[in-house]
Amino acid sequence: MEFVEQKLKVSDIRLDQENPRFPPTSNQREAINAMLSDQGEKIVNLAIDIYQNGLNPSTRLIVFKEGENYIDGDGNRRITALKILETPNLAATFPNIKRKIEAILKKPGSVPMEVDCVIFNDRAAARPWIFINHG
Numbered sequence: 001m002e003f004v005e006q007k008l009k010v011s012d013i014r015l016d017q018e019n020p021r022f023p024p025t026s027n028q029r030e031a032i033n034a035m036l037s038d039q040g041e042k043i044v045n046l047a048i049d050i051y052q053n054g055l056n057p058s059t060r061l062i063v064f065k066e067g068e069n070y071i072d073g074d075g076n077r078r079i080t081a082l083k084i085l086e087t088p089n090l091a092a093t094f095p096n097i098k099r100k101i102e103a104i105l106k107k108p109g110s111v112p113m114e115v116d117c118v119i120f121n122d123r124a125a126a127r128p129w130i131f132i133n134h135g
Helices: 028-053 076-086 095-104 123-134
Strands: 003-009 013-015 061-066 069-074 114-120
Touching: 013 028, 013 076, 028 076, 028 095, 061 123, 069 076, 069 114, 069 123, 076 095, 076 114, 114 123
Parallel strands: 013 069, 061 114
Antiparallel strands: 003 114, 061 069
């Protein structure tokens, strides 16, 4: 199984619109909304922790290529937290969450702009590792 380890910009990683936790979504905004609807407070708590302490250095995201895109195969909560920290308006559909994120950003901390990733060539190559993490 071939993969590379590499840092990617958060903005270059897309949420998986075929995330098995939710019905398929048609765009990134819907994927973010699905995550926030299901995991809202957990994502806010994760965003607070990431903002104050950084990302866990012992874990990397599992990402796979789909055409020219990098798709997050394992780490959707982390990527959602990072994306709404980067752009709080992505949580506009959830005003309470958006307010909490904006309040976080007024305190000391930082938003990581890059994440350590293990990048697989496609979904099929990443699937066994994703299942191990979720098994």
